[in-house]
Amino acid sequence: MNYMPGTASLIQDIDKKHLVLLRDGRTLIGYLRSIDQFANLVLHQTVERIHVGKKYGDIPRGIFVVRGENVVLLGEIDLEKESDTPLQQVSIEEILEEQRVEQQAKQESEKLKVQALKERGLSIPRADTLDEY
Amino acid sequence: MFRYQSLEDCPLDEDEDAFQTLGEEDEDIDQFNDDTFGAGAIDDDWQEAHERLAELEDKPATARELEDGAVSDEMELLGHHEENLAERLSKLVIENELEDPAIMQAVQTQPPMQQPGGLNSSIWDGSAVLRRFRGPLLTQILCPKPVHIRAPMQQRYPSPYGERMSPNQLCNVPNSSLLGHPFPPSVTPVFTHLQRAQLLGGAQAGRMSPSQFARVSGLVCSPLTSMNPKLLQGRVGQMMPPASRFRAFFGAPPPPAPPPSQQQHPLCPGSHLQNLRPHPQVFRPDTTHLHPQHRRLLHQRQQQNRTQHRSLNGSAGDRAGHRSSHHEQLRKDPYANLMLQREKDWVSKIQMMQLQSTDPYLDDFYYQNYFQKLEKVSAAEEMHGDGPKKERTKLITPQVAKLEHAYKPVQFEGSLGKLTVSSVNNPRKMIDAVVTSRSEDDETKEKQVRDKRRQTLVTIEKTYSLLLDVEDYERRYLLSLEGERPALMEERKQKICDMYDNLRGKTPGQERPSDDHFVQIMCIRKGKRMVARILPFLSTEQAADILMATARNLPFLIKKDAQDEVLLCLLRPFSLVLYHLPSGTVTSLLQQLANLPQSATVPAPANLHLAAVLQNKFGLSLLYLVLSRGEELQNSSAAVELMQDNQWTELMSMATRELLRIPEAALAKPVSTPSNLLSLFSRYVDQQKLNVLETKLQLVQGIR
Numbered sequence: 001m002n003y004m005p006g007t008a009s010l011i012q013d014i015d016k017k018h019l020v021l022l023r024d025g026r027t028l029i030g031y032l033r034s035i036d037q038f039a040n041l042v043l044h045q046t047v048e049r050i051h052v053g054k055k056y057g058d059i060p061r062g063i064f065v066v067r068g069e070n071v072v073l074l075g076e077i078d079l080e081k082e083s084d085t086p087l088q089q090v091s092i093e094e095i096l097e098e099q100r101v102e103q104q105a106k107q108e109s110e111k112l113k114v115q116a117l118k119e120r121g122l123s124i125p126r127a128d129t130l131d132e133y
Numbered sequence: 134m135f136r137y138q139s140l141e142d143c144p145l146d147e148d149e150d151a152f153q154t155l156g157e158e159d160e161d162i163d164q165f166n167d168d169t170f171g172a173g174a175i176d177d178d179w180q181e182a183h184e185r186l187a188e189l190e191d192k193p194a195t196a197r198e199l200e201d202g203a204v205s206d207e208m209e210l211l212g213h214h215e216e217n218l219a220e221r222l223s224k225l226v227i228e229n230e231l232e233d234p235a236i237m238q239a240v241q242t243q244p245p246m247q248q249p250g251g252l253n254s255s256i257w258d259g260s261a262v263l264r265r266f267r268g269p270l271l272t273q274i275l276c277p278k279p280v281h282i283r284a285p286m287q288q289r290y291p292s293p294y295g296e297r298m299s300p301n302q303l304c305n306v307p308n309s310s311l312l313g314h315p316f317p318p319s320v321t322p323v324f325t326h327l328q329r330a331q332l333l334g335g336a337q338a339g340r341m342s343p344s345q346f347a348r349v350s351g352l353v354c355s356p357l358t359s360m361n362p363k364l365l366q367g368r369v370g371q372m373m374p375p376a377s378r379f380r381a382f383f384g385a386p387p388p389p390a391p392p393p394s395q396q397q398h399p400l401c402p403g404s405h406l407q408n409l410r411p412h413p414q415v416f417r418p419d420t421t422h423l424h425p426q427h428r429r430l431l432h433q434r435q436q437q438n439r440t441q442h443r444s445l446n447g448s449a450g451d452r453a454g455h456r457s458s459h460h461e462q463l464r465k466d467p468y469a470n471l472m473l474q475r476e477k478d479w480v481s482k483i484q485m486m487q488l489q490s491t492d493p494y495l496d497d498f499y500y501q502n503y504f505q506k507l508e509k510v511s512a513a514e515e516m517h518g519d520g521p522k523k524e525r526t527k528l529i530t531p532q533v534a535k536l537e538h539a540y541k542p543v544q545f546e547g548s549l550g551k552l553t554v555s556s557v558n559n560p561r562k563m564i565d566a567v568v569t570s571r572s573e574d575d576e577t578k579e580k581q582v583r584d585k586r587r588q589t590l591v592t593i594e595k596t597y598s599l600l601l602d603v604e605d606y607e608r609r610y611l612l613s614l615e616g617e618r619p620a621l622m623e624e625r626k627q628k629i630c631d632m633y634d635n636l637r638g639k640t641p642g643q644e645r646p647s648d649d650h651f652v653q654i655m656c657i658r659k660g661k662r663m664v665a666r667i668l669p670f671l672s673t674e675q676a677a678d679i680l681m682a683t684a685r686n687l688p689f690l691i692k693k694d695a696q697d698e699v700l701l702c703l704l705r706p707f708s709l710v711l712y713h714l715p716s717g718t719v720t721s722l723l724q725q726l727a728n729l730p731q732s733a734t735v736p737a738p739a740n741l742h743l744a745a746v747l748q749n750k751f752g753l754s755l756l757y758l759v760l761s762r763g764e765e766l767q768n769s770s771a772a773v774e775l776m777q778d779n780q781w782t783e784l785m786s787m788a789t790r791e792l793l794r795i796p797e798a799a800l801a802k803p804v805s806t807p808s809n810l811l812s813l814f815s816r817y818v819d820q821q822k823l824n825v826l827e828t829k830l831q832l833v834q835g836i837r
Contacts, residue, residue, distance in 0.1 A: 037483040044468055
């Protein structure tokens with residue numbers, strides 16, 4: 001809130017490190033370089049962070065231009081507190097493997113659930129695939 | 134370097150007769166040659182440029198000073214045209230607003246060689262003298278399009294139309310006059326003469342320096358226009374990364390790395406404003422985009438930034454310590470400030486534009502209310518305590534007068550037919566939907582019922598909007614002028630009458646034979662709430678009438694309200710009405726509640742109506758209120774007639790009988806038990822029954 005009290009604007013956030021959560025579930029971390037009136041973002045030195053359990057892995061992505069409508073939320077990262085996390089960083093391969101395992105487990109449990117419900121004569125309608133993560 | 138004038142003379146018209154061109158082409162080429170290498174060209178420039186280039190690599194600092202000398206020359210050249218441009222642009226600003234912004238693009242993609250008068254006159258009127266090719270760009274610049282930074286900018290003839298030219302893009306164009314600072318020539322030494330010429334040609338063809346842009350549009354980028362070499366340095370340092378790429382492109386040796394030049398000037402936000410002398414702003418009276426208050430605040434902010442930097446550079450302030458670490462980071466961040474201050478202002482400007490409104494109370498009701506409440510609270514606090522006044526800065530949005538824009542779709546002279554362009558402001562009819570009214574013949578009972586309900590709903594909605602209007606009159610009254618007030622009062626009265634008519638159903642006859650309409654409304658949740666809100670506005674008779682109708686139909690309403698339990702909202706307004714009612718009305722009211730015909734004297738064994746009333750929370754509460762009121766009237770001196778009224782006595786006895794009859798369990802819990810009921814009952818019943826009543830109804834305080 002600079003000189004416009006009562007308004008919210010991303011202008012003060014420029015050139016700071018941010019964590020951006022997208023609608024498709026991805027988490028991006030990067031320096032916010034530019035914005036516009038639609039809250040389209042330009043992220044610099046972006047890293048896509050994948051979280052599985054207590055572990056996370058970073059995939060460097062470079063420069064991201066994110067269309068504003070796909071942003072769920074974003075927040076500034078306190079650089080001092082950034083390293084102060086109980087989470088453990090692992091390599092990309094490892095985290096991708098972990099993610100795959102997790103997805104598989106989820107799918108299987110989902111399948112079992114649907115099966116059980118079918119046996120009872122019930123069915124849950126599939127969610128819209130768009131916002132599925 | 135090309136002289137400004139000479140470029141303008143360059144015939145770029147393409148619609149010349151083809152057969153004539155051969156001979157003319159030779160002449161043109163000659164002229165081009167002349168301008169480039171011959172008498173038309175100013176030789177010293179490119180030599181100087183080379184010098185500067187050489188020096189640039191060795192001594193960045195001294196080079197700057199040399200540039201400043203050349204700068205003034207060029208600025209003079211541009212200066213003449215700036216003023217002209219300024220005038221024309223001023224016209225453009227006004228007229229631009231009339232354009233449909235949603236189809237701005239369409240206009241700009243026009244073939245450039247149209248006659249100025251042919252295109253939509255509002256854009257081109259003011260710029261008739263302006264070169265055609267500049268036109269579209271100007272509109273773009275005045276309403277800048279989204280920025281996209283082009284890394285290694287290809288060398289090409291920039292087409293001035295149909296492309297999104299943004300300030301930033303132009304910044305990256307080598308040697309563009311819009312290199313993010315008003316002194317393009319300072320960076321010219323980097324490039325060869327020809328390249329510069331090409332680019333300048335492009336620049337003349339349609340671009341403007343930010344100084345023109347800033348000065349003319351009156352936006353708050355004017356600080357950028359002040360002549361300051363230091364600004365230059367900061368900017369040049371910033372510009373080095375793209376410049377280096379350009380150099381690589383042209384095969385020239387890369388310049389010194391950015392950090393050295395940047396170290397001199399920390400590129401923290403506002404750093405480019407750091408050493409600006411206070412620059413008197415030219416407030417254009419017709420820019421409604423930034424409220425003067427905002428400009429002032431912006432200035433303040435800039436000053437604050439400046440003072441912060443001073444404290445940072447000079448003595449150590451409390452904030453300086455903290456801020457220095459922040460600025461340290463930014464200093465080390467070579468990619469900082471990719472988004473220029475001008476661009477940030479542009480985004481803010483758009484955000485502020487969205488806040489412009491003709492009637493903020495209407496457009497932004499919740500925000501206004503919220504801040505009014507806050508202000509009241511803080512004002513109250515200030516009254517009580519002598520604590521430090523918390524300066525709560527309030528956003529002041531410009532109040533724009535509502536302009537009726539008659540939207541005219543884009544037209545071209547000499548074209549057949551109209552453009553099929555549809556935008557948000559000019560929607561096209563896509564489908565021909567015909568409304569077919571239902572025939573009355575084959576309507577079944579259900580349909581009729583449904584229609585009736587729909588009618589009731591519509592009535593409720595209409596009455597509700599009347600109610601909202603009436604409630605708003607107080608505020609309007611305060612805002613209006615003296616002369617308008619009687620008219621406002623009249624309107625208000627009329628609306629209240631309309632509301633009442635709506636509630637009771639407009640009857641042709643004198644009497645209101647049926648409560649049906651009213652009951653229908655009362656069966657709907659929203660209707661009940663609305664009646665509760667309307668009651669305070671009605672006159673006593675009207676309100677009494679409503680009360681009567683409610684009491685008359687209470688069992689039915691109770692039954693209908695079983696799920697909603699909204700009837701209770703009516704208690705408060707009802708009680709308020711009751712306190713104004715005369716005794717006769719109160720008696721009739723009780724009568725209605727008990728559902729006795731006026732002349733009946735034979736009490737039924739069980740009064741079902743009353744029983745239903747008693748078993749309902751609302752009903753019982755209402756009854757209590759009525760009784761309480763009656764008691765009050767009895768106690769007051771002027772109500773002697775109530776005592777003598779046989780009806781009242783009858784009703785009371787009936788009421789007490791009923792109260793006694795109904796088992797306690799079935800009796801509802803009233804909202805509140807008036808304190809004078811005990812004395813009321815004591816008049817009509819003997820002690821034994823009184824005791825029973827007491828315990829049953831918990832009339833004595835303390836038994837809870």
